[in-house]
Every structure is written in C-alpha cells, then in structure tokens.
Amino acid sequence: MAQVLSRATVAPPKSFWSPARREALTGWLFAMPWIIGFVVFTAGPMLFSVYTSFTNYNIVDAPKWIGTDNYTNLFQDDRFYLSLGNTFWIVLVKVPLVTLASIGIALLLNMDLPGAKFYRTVFYLPQVLAGVAAIFLWKWILAPDGLFNNFLGFFGIPESARPGWFFDPNWTKPGLVIMGMWWIGGNILIYLAGLKGISTTLYEAAEIDGASGSKKVWYITLPMLSPTIFFQVVTGIIGAFQIFATAFIITGKDSNVGGPDGSLLFYVLYLYNRAFGRTGQATLQMGYAAAMAWVLFIIILVITGIQLWLAKRWVYYETDK
Amino acid sequence: MAAAIEQLNETRVAFNQPSSSRRYKWSVGRVVAWLGLALMTVLFVVPFLWMVSTSLKDARLAGDGKWIPDTFVWSNYTEAFSFNDYWGQWWINTIIITVINVIGGVLSTSLVAYAFARLRWPGRDIVFSLVLATMMLPGIVTLIPQYILFAKLPAFGFQGSDNWVNTFLPLTVPAFTGSAFYIFLMRQFMSGIPMELSEAAKIDGASELRIWSQIVMPLTKPALAAVAIFTFQAAWEDFMGPLLYLQSEPLYTLQLGLRQFEFAAGGSVNWAWLMAGSLVVMAPVLIIFIIFQRFFIEGVTLTGMGGR
Numbered sequence: 001m002a003q004v005l006s007r008a009t010v011a012p013p014k015s016f017w018s019p020a021r022r023e024a025l026t027g028w029l030f031a032m033p034w035i036i037g038f039v040v041f042t043a044g045p046m047l048f049s050v051y052t053s054f055t056n057y058n059i060v061d062a063p064k065w066i067g068t069d070n071y072t073n074l075f076q077d078d079r080f081y082l083s084l085g086n087t088f089w090i091v092l093v094k095v096p097l098v099t100l101a102s103i104g105i106a107l108l109l110n111m112d113l114p115g116a117k118f119y120r121t122v123f124y125l126p127q128v129l130a131g132v133a134a135i136f137l138w139k140w141i142l143a144p145d146g147l148f149n150n151f152l153g154f155f156g157i158p159e160s161a162r163p164g165w166f167f168d169p170n171w172t173k174p175g176l177v178i179m180g181m182w183w184i185g186g187n188i189l190i191y192l193a194g195l196k197g198i199s200t201t202l203y204e205a206a207e208i209d210g211a212s213g214s215k216k217v218w219y220i221t222l223p224m225l226s227p228t229i230f231f232q233v234v235t236g237i238i239g240a241f242q243i244f245a246t247a248f249i250i251t252g253k254d255s256n257v258g259g260p261d262g263s264l265l266f267y268v269l270y271l272y273n274r275a276f277g278r279t280g281q282a283t284l285q286m287g288y289a290a291a292m293a294w295v296l297f298i299i300i301l302v303i304t305g306i307q308l309w310l311a312k313r314w315v316y317y318e319t320d321k
Numbered sequence: 322m323a324a325a326i327e328q329l330n331e332t333r334v335a336f337n338q339p340s341s342s343r344r345y346k347w348s349v350g351r352v353v354a355w356l357g358l359a360l361m362t363v364l365f366v367v368p369f370l371w372m373v374s375t376s377l378k379d380a381r382l383a384g385d386g387k388w389i390p391d392t393f394v395w396s397n398y399t400e401a402f403s404f405n406d407y408w409g410q411w412w413i414n415t416i417i418i419t420v421i422n423v424i425g426g427v428l429s430t431s432l433v434a435y436a437f438a439r440l441r442w443p444g445r446d447i448v449f450s451l452v453l454a455t456m457m458l459p460g461i462v463t464l465i466p467q468y469i470l471f472a473k474l475p476a477f478g479f480q481g482s483d484n485w486v487n488t489f490l491p492l493t494v495p496a497f498t499g500s501a502f503y504i505f506l507m508r509q510f511m512s513g514i515p516m517e518l519s520e521a522a523k524i525d526g527a528s529e530l531r532i533w534s535q536i537v538m539p540l541t542k543p544a545l546a547a548v549a550i551f552t553f554q555a556a557w558e559d560f561m562g563p564l565l566y567l568q569s570e571p572l573y574t575l576q577l578g579l580r581q582f583e584f585a586a587g588g589s590v591n592w593a594w595l596m597a598g599s600l601v602v603m604a605p606v607l608i609i610f611i612i613f614q615r616f617f618i619e620g621v622t623l624t625g626m627g628g629r
Contacts, residue, residue, distance in 0.1 A: 020441075026529045027442025034433040035448065037498020042455060045466030052466060059472050105361060113355045114345055121614055122362045128610040128617070129369070131558030132579040133599030137372050140592050145384035147371045153386075182368060186621050193622040213350070235457075242461050245560045252583050268461055275465055276565065290465045297462045304457070 053291040058284040070291035080292070082262050083270035086173065090266065091240040094177050099233060102184045103225070106191035107217070120192070124185035135249040138179040142166060148178075166250055169261035176246060176264070187232055194228035195221065223316040230315045234307055241300055244268040267296055376597035383592040394593065401598035404581075410571055411578040415557060418492050418574060422556035425496035426503065427549050431541065433499045434507030435533045439519060449508075456501040467491075468565060480572065491566045492559070496552070503548045506623055510544040511537060547620030550613055554606055575602045 028035075053070055055063035074080050105123060109116050126134070141147045142165040149162040163171040202220050211219070222229075247269045251259035256277050258265020275289035345351075375383055376397055378390040402408040436442070437449050471485035480488040514537060522532045538545070563574045579602060582595045610617055 023440055023529075024442040027436045027440035027445060030432050030436035030440060030529070030533075031442075031445075031448060033429040033497060034452065034499045034504060037429075037495060038451060038455065041467060041470075041495050041498065042458070042463055045463050045470055048469065049462065049466035052469070057469075059469060105358075108354050108358050111351060111354055112345070113351060113358065115355075116358075119358050119362050120618065122365055124618060124621070125369070125610070126365060127621075128554065128606050129603050130554070131603070131606075132560055132576045133603045136579065136582075136595055136599055137368060140375065140596065141368055141371060143384070143592075145386075147368070147386075150386040182365065189618060189621045238457070238459055242459055248564075249560075249580065271461070271464075275468070286465055286469060293461050293465055297459055300459050 049290045049293065052287050053294055055287045057286040059286060060284075063287070066287070070288050071295070074288070074291055074295065079262070079265065079270055083258070083265045083267045086258075086263065086265055087241055087243070087267040089173055090176065090243055091237055093173070094180050095233060095236045095240055097177060098180065098184050098187060098236060099229065101181060102187035102232075103191050103229070105184075105188050106195055107221070109188065109192050110195040120189070123188050126182045127185040130183070132245070132249055134182075135179075135246055138182070139166065139250055142175045142179070166264075167260060169259075169263035172250075172259055172263040176243075176250070179246070187236075190232060191225065191228060194225045198224045226315045227317060230307070230311050234304060237303060237307075238300055241296060242268050244272065248272070267292070271296075372596050372600060375592055376600055378593050380591045380593040397593050397597040398601065401582075401594040401601070404594075405578070407570055407573065408578060411573050411575050414489070414572060415574040415576075418489055419553055419556040421489075421493040422496040423549050423552050425493065426500065426552040427545055429497050429499035430503040430507050430548050431538060431545060432533065434504050434511055435529075435537060437504070438508045438511035439514075439516070439532075439537065440529065452501045452504055456505065464565075471566065486566055487568045487572065488566075489572070492556075492562050496556075500552075503551075507541065507544050507548065510541050510623075514540050543616070543619065544623065546613070546616045547623055550609065550616050551620055553609060557606055578602075 052063065054065060054067060056066050056069075057063035109120055109123075129137075143149075144162070144164055144167065146165075148165070149159075152162050153159065163175075165171050165175040198221065202224070203216055206216050206220055243266050247258070247264045247266050248255050251257075251264050251269075254260075255269065256273055258269060258273075271289050271292045273283075274285045274292065275283070277283050370388075374388055374390065377393045377395065378385070378387075378397075379392065379394050380397075382391070437445065437452075468486075471491040474485045474490075476482045476485050476488050476490060479490065482488045485491050518536055519532050522536055527535070558576065559574070560576045563577050567573055567577060579595075579599060582598060583590055
C-alpha cells in the first residue's frame with residue numbers, strides 16, 4: 001500500500017533537475033566569474049609566490065630552489081630596513097593626521113551650516129584628481145620656487161630658511177604627508193555618513209542631562225563613530241604600507257635609489273626596484289621580491305590583528321547584544 | 322570586522338536621505354565653524370587654481386610666483402602635446418582600456434552579486450567570506466606572481482606579443498572577474514529588493530538570467546552607476562598597471578605619457594607644459610565628476626572607499 005502511494009506521488013518521473021538543484025547550479029554559474037578570477041588571479045598566484053620566495057627566479061630561466069636564502073638575505077639588507085623605516089614613518093605620521101583632520105572637518109560639515117553641501121563637494125574634488133597629473137601638481141607646488149615656498153615667503157621666511165622639500169632628505173617625507181592631506185575627501189564623506197547615522201535621541205537625552213557640546217562629542221559622537229574610525233584606520237594603514245606611485249613619480253629619475261639619501265625609498269618602491277628596476281641594482285629578482293611581499297604581508301597581518309584585539313577596548317558596536 | 326561593515330552600511334542609509342531645509346540658527350561658535358570651513362575650502366581649491374595659472378604662463382616664468390600670468394600663453398595646451406607623436410595613440414589606448422574595464426566591471430560585479438544576494442547554493446557563504454577576505458588582502462602579495470603569470474600566458478601574437486606582457490590583456494581581462502568591494506556593495510543593494518518580485522517572475526516562467534537582466538539590473542541603477550564611475554576613474558588614473566605591463570611606447574596610456582614630460586626637453590621640466598598636459602588628461606574625470614557628483618558622493622559612502 002505504502003509502495004503504491006509513494007509511487008503515485010513520485011510519478012510523473014521526477015527530473016534530476018529539481019528547482020533546488022537548478023538554483024544551486026545557477027548560483028555557481030553566476031558566481032563563476034569571481035571564482036575563476038579568484039583562483040587564476042589571486043589564490044593561484046599567491047601559492048606560486050610562496051614557492052617563488054624560496055627560489056632564485058628571473059622569469060626567463062627555470063626557478064632555482066635556494067631554501068630560505070631570500071629571507072635571510074633580506075634580514076641582512078640595509079635597504080630593506082631603510083625602506084621599512086621610511087614606510088613606518090609615513091604610516092605613523094600620515095594615518096593619525098588624516099584621521100584627525102577628516103573627523104574634524106566631518107564634524108564641522110555635520111553642524112548643518114549654510115553651504116555644507118558645496119563644501120562637501122569641494123573637499124571631495126581632489127579625490128577625483130588622483131593619478132600622475134595630481135602628483136606632478138604637488139611636485140610643482142612643493143618645488144623650491146613653488147607655491148608653498150612663496151607662501152612661506154609671504155610670512156617673511158627668508159629664502160634660505162625655506163624647506164627644499166623633495167630635494168632635502170629631511171623634508172621629503174613631511175612633503176609627502178602635506179600632499180596626502182589633499183586627498184582626505186573620501187574619508188571625510190565616510191565619517192560624515194557615520195555622523196549622520198547617530199540617532200538624535202542620544203543628543204537630546206544628553207541635553208536634558210545638561211551635557212555641554214564638547215561632552216556630547218566625547219561621550220556620544222566619538223563612541224558612536226568608533227566603528228567607522230576603526231574601519232577607516234585599518235584600511236588606511238593597509239594602504240599607507242603600500243605607498244608606491246607617489247614616491248615613484250616624485251623621485252622620478254632617482255626612483256631606483258629612492259630620492260635624496262633614499263629618504264623616499266618605501267617598501268613597495270624597493271620591492272619594485274628589485275623586481276623591475278631598470279638601472280643600478282640587479283633586476284628581475286622575482287624570488288627576492290616575492291619574499292619581500294610576504295614579509296610585508298605578515299607585518300600588515302600582525303598589525304591588523306593587534307588592531308582587532310585593541311578594538312575590543314575602544315570600538316563600540318551598537319548591535320552587540 | 323564583519324560587524325563593522327554591517328554597521329557602516331546601516332549608517333549609510335541615513336546619509337542619503339535629503340536633509341530638510343530649514344532656517345539656520347547662528348551663534349558665535351557656529352560662525353567660527355563656518356569661517357573655518359570656508360578657509361579650508363579655499364585651501365583645498367588653491368592647488369587646482371595654481372595648476373591652471375601655471376598652465377597659462379610662459380615656461381621661463383613658471384616660477385615667478387604670480388597668480389595672473391603677464392601674458393596668457395594658450396599655446397601651452399597644444400605645444401604640451403607636440404613633443405611626442407604618440408599622444409593621440411595614448412588617448413585611444415586609455416579610452417579603450419577604460420571602456421572595457423567599465424563594461425566588464427559592471428557586468429561581472431552585478432552577475433556575481435546576484436548569486437550572493439538572490440540565489441541559494443551550497444558553498445555560498447564560504448565563497449562570500451572569501452570575497453570579504455580579498456577586500457582586506459594587500460595587493461602587493463599578488464603583484465609579483467601575477468606578473469609572472471602574465472609573462473607566461475600565451476597571447477598568440479596579439480598586439481605583437483607572444484605573452485600577455487606588453488598587451489592590454491593584463492589591464493582588461495581581470496576586470497571581467499569582478500572586484501570584491503563592488504560585489505559587496507551590489508550584494509547589499511540587491512538584498513534590499515523584495516524576493517516576491519523574483520518569485521512572481523519565476524511563476525511566469527522567467528529564467529534567473531532574465532530576472533537578473535530585466536528586473537534586478539534596472540532596480541540597482543544607482544549602485545551600478547557608482548561601480549561604473551569608480552571603475553572609470555580607477556582605470557583612467559591607473560599608473561602601476563600600465564607601468565608594469567606596457568613597455569613599448571605605442572601601447573602607453575596617458576598616465577605613462579605624462580611621465581614622459583620629465584624625460585623630454587633635456588632634463589629640466591617644463592612646468593607650464595606639464596601643468597597644461599596634466600589638466601587636459603584630468604579633464605575627462607573632472608567632467609564626469611561635475612555631471613555625476615551625486616553618484617560619486619553617494620558611491621563613496623556606499624562602498625566605504627575613502628582613501629584609496
């Protein structure tokens with residue numbers, strides 16, 4: 001009886017392609033472009049890169065296994081430490097300044113002042129003007145006879161006391177940071193979005209309790225903004241560690257040595273020189289460059305990990321239950 | 322991290338609601354704040370104005386510190402492009418690469434996001450967490466091995482090369498695999514569309530491909546616009562990609578072309594020409610920004626892509 005019944009329900013013969021199976025296949029097919037891209041352009045190359053980092057490889061000849069030599073050589077390489085130091089300098093100076101400035105401007109923009117929308121657009125404008133053209137513009141502004149030094153002259157600073165910027169090893173990195181402050185429009189917008197998302201009832205409650213403006217910023221705005229700050233700082237640091245195009249264009253013909261006294265030899269620039277540099281150093285050292293990339297990856301991973309751990313102490317999640 | 326991203330997205334919704342226009346309240350603090358903003362706005366515009374000013378100067382007087390040139394040398398704009406015969410070609414190359422990137426980026430991103438937002442399939446959540454993981458992956462890790470890969474992939478004489486290096490392929494083909502940031506953005510956007518729409522279409526016998534192209538794509542236009550605009554900008558302004566993969570001059574893009582200013586004119590840089598040339602190269606992005614401002618601004622907050 002049961003057999004008959006079940007047979008009756010199964011008939012007409014069920015196709016292999018049940019709706020769920022069909023959807024599963026469609027899902028995989030739709031996601032396939034990314035999956036293929038991930039395997040071919042990301043995961044595969046990454047695995048190969050681990051192997052490359054233990055070899056001597058110039059692309060033309062077959063890779064030669066040399067064990068951990070690339071890594072041990074790296075840790076005895078003066079220019080590796082120089083480039084790491086320069087890169088840390090930029091990360092430690094630029095990221096906090098960018099964070100403070102963009103939160104500050106976002107707070108002002110959030111005060112609902114007349115023209116705020118126009119200001120918002122202007123602050124974002126430089127972000128549109130990235131690329132080589134904008135870097136050249138700043139190379140020109142910070143030239144010895146450029147706009148910035150003219151401006152200093154306006155305040156009575158004599159020519160001899162004005163910085164040499166990209167020609168003076170002491171001023172190259174500060175110059176780069178000043179330049180970087182022009183591209184904070186995106187950060188400002190994201191902080192502004194975070195600020196707009198803070199419920200007004202919190203502020204109203206604080207006002208009833210008689211809280212002052214600065215207290216509201218400290219006890220409501222910043223904690224509520226902390227997830228945004230955290231996200232921006234994490235991605236900002238990852239980006240700052242990989243600074244390349246700016247330093248490459250600014251140093252121009254001296255990019256192979258990293259500008260005056262190697263003061264702009266950043267990690268990725270040095271890596272590029274080792275792999276592709278046209279002059280001076282031995283080039284096409286793919287094994288060495290791959291090892292460098294993995295060391296930077298580990299550094300970034302550790303720093304991101306530390307930040308995630310620290311986040312428990314200062315990042316406030318409304319959704320935490 | 323996932324929680325941070327979720328929360329960011331919640332706050333973004335509030336951002337895009339039009340703020341009600343009302344009379345402004347004034348106090349000393351607010352006046353000071355307004356003046357501070359105005360001053361900062363000026364500081365942000367000054368470099369750009371300086372660029373325009375320099376571009377119109379006599380090359381020998383570029384460093385004279387004047388805002389208004391004594392004589393306006395409009396010919397800088399034509400002469401800047403005369404020192405190299407390939408400028409026309411570089412424009413064409415840049416436009417080709419950019420257009421392919423925009424088309425590939427929009428299509429693949431939308432297709433892949435559809436799989437994550439609207440379809441149930443085994444392994445979906447694992448694959449999506451991989452997408453999130455690549456968002457945080459420093460690009461430097463794949464730089465070297467990708468170059469090796471492209472140096473080994475056969476191009477069969479395309480653009481005169483037997484491997485992918487020194488062709489447009491490394492700069493265009495990866496665009497068709499979608500980018501993690503945009504897939505994430507599109508998925509959030511698509512998840513907001515009621516499933517009933519898809520179910521109704523399915524009852525009418527529509528395939529998923531049809532639902533994607535006829536129902537979901539039109540409903541996600543703002544997000545698609547953001548993806549298109551940012552892909553356009555990134556492709557137009559990309560420097561490292563062309564630097565690595567385009568080695569022969571006729572294949573250069575504008576960004577590589579700009580760098581030639583430094584190597585031209587026997588050592589000393591002609592700043593007037595360089596600024597004129599830079600302005601013209603920037604112009605397409607600037608024009609797109611002026612027309613599609615709203616999408617730029619919304620796109621930044623939607624994607625969380627601030628300081629690239």
